[in-house]
Amino acid sequence: MSATQTAAVTQVYDVLIATFPGRPTDGAVDELQQDVLSLMEEIEPRGVVLDVSAVTTLDSFFARVISETASMVELLGGDAIVVGMRPSVAITAAELGFGLDSVETARSTDHALSMLGVRVDDEESATAAADNDTAATQSAAADSGSESSPSPGGGR
Amino acid sequence: MSEHDSKGDPIKPAGRVRQSGTVRVMGEEDILRARQQARGVAEEIGFSSTDVTRIVTAVSELARNIHLYADDGIMEWREIESGGRTGLELVFDDDGPGIDDVEGVLRGEHSTSDGMGRGIHGTRKLMDEFDLTSTSEDGTTITVRKWR
Numbered sequence: 001m002s003a004t005q006t007a008a009v010t011q012v013y014d015v016l017i018a019t020f021p022g023r024p025t026d027g028a029v030d031e032l033q034q035d036v037l038s039l040m041e042e043i044e045p046r047g048v049v050l051d052v053s054a055v056t057t058l059d060s061f062f063a064r065v066i067s068e069t070a071s072m073v074e075l076l077g078g079d080a081i082v083v084g085m086r087p088s089v090a091i092t093a094a095e096l097g098f099g100l101d102s103v104e105t106a107r108s109t110d111h112a113l114s115m116l117g118v119r120v121d122d123e124e125s126a127t128a129a130a131d132n133d134t135a136a137t138q139s140a141a142a143d144s145g146s147e148s149s150p151s152p153g154g155g156r
Numbered sequence: 157m158s159e160h161d162s163k164g165d166p167i168k169p170a171g172r173v174r175q176s177g178t179v180r181v182m183g184e185e186d187i188l189r190a191r192q193q194a195r196g197v198a199e200e201i202g203f204s205s206t207d208v209t210r211i212v213t214a215v216s217e218l219a220r221n222i223h224l225y226a227d228d229g230i231m232e233w234r235e236i237e238s239g240g241r242t243g244l245e246l247v248f249d250d251d252g253p254g255i256d257d258v259e260g261v262l263r264g265e266h267s268t269s270d271g272m273g274r275g276i277h278g279t280r281k282l283m284d285e286f287d288l289t290s291t292s293e294d295g296t297t298i299t300v301r302k303w304r
Contacts, residue, residue: 026184056209057191058274059216062230088209096213096265096278 013118016045017109021131022054030064033069039074047116048073053084063098070103081105082110088147129133165298167287170229170245172239180233181222181248189270190219190231194246197233197294201242203304211244211302216276218248218298226252226295236301251295258290 009018009032018036021028031038036048040126052058058066070080082105083092106112157303177197179190194215198208215231222229229250255261256284264277282292285301 020288028237057216058210059220060278061216061220086209088206091206092209092213095210095281097281098278105191153188 009039011039011043011045012113014043015113015116015118015120016040016043016048017051018048018069019051020055022056024062026061029065033065036069037072037076040073040078045078047081049106049112049116050080051081051084051109052082052089053086054125055089056086057097058085058089058093060098062098063086063093065127066105067098067100071116079104079116081115083107083109084114101129167285167301170234170236170301172236174235174237174242176232176234179219179233180228181219181231181250182196182228183216184223187216187219187223191215194231194233194244197235198244198302201235201244201304203244203302206304207302211246214279214282214300217245217279218246218300221275222248222250222252222289226250228252229295241303243301245299245301248298248300249295250297253291254286254294254296258288262288 007010009016011017016036016039018030018032024032040048043129048069052066055062066082070082073080080103082100082103085105104115106115175197177193179193180186181190191212195208198211203211219231222231228254229248230248233248234245235246236245239263248303261276273286276288280302283302285299287299288296290296
């Protein structure tokens with residue numbers, strides 16, 4: 001169960017990737033925000049990718065923390081991009097009318113990294129050079145992508 | 157089934173109750189427990205994944221309201237059946253101070269700094285039926301339903 005509680009911030013190139021847990025307590029969400037902000041100060045990355053691909057329930061509290069975190073990162077001189085929102089979560093957030101309009105979003109972590117100006121010239125050297133963090137992030141994004149398109153009505 | 161005498165959104169009585177349960181909501185971790193239980197039942201009933209997300213998000217909003225504003229309350233869930241349809245009914249009941257401006261909250265106008273009003277207003281859009289009664293004496297009861 002600890003995987004549902006803990007949040008992780010990792011560094012790829014000069015970008016922070018903050019992965020929100022699937023079912024965090026309010027406290028865990030606050031903690032992740034704190035971690036991101038203190039690493040912003042410490043590492044001075046060019047930006048932060050907020051990975052929400054594990055998030056299955058985005059309520060108004062969680063949405064507010066995400067949009068607050070994004071504005072705080074920007075106040076500290078970085079760019080923040082939200083990545084990996086599941087279709088059902090995006091639909092629900094839009095219906096609820098959350099103030100996520102001001103948050104920048106990307107289709108994938110790769111896309112976010114390129115938006116943040118991380119340049120990897122050719123794919124082979126990219127794979128070779130970044131076999132650790134980037135590869136892990138890519139496969140995580142791929143997994144969540146396939147999870148996020150369940151068959152309609154397939155409740156169980 | 158034809159009584160429409162309550163103010164606001166009249167909600168018809170539920171049909172047959174197939175199964176039900178209760179979650180006590182006091183602390184923050186109870187919000188997660190309420191969500192988890194609602195998700196389990198909603199999936200068992202066979203809601204689409206988008207509807208499951210709508211239901212669980214509504215539970216999160218309404219259970220958090222109990223935690224924040226009333227300290228103590230319950231969520232009751234019922235799998236209901238009416239006219240050949242299956243649905244999920246959720247009742248959030250507390251003995252808290254009640255809501256001052258119910259009409260404003262329902263229109264989404266009343267919003268405290270932490271966005272409470274918007275939560276209730278938004279929840280209404282996620283569910284098929286919604287009913288709210290609130291007094292300073294008896295606290296707040298919110299009933300929502302989603303049909304498959």
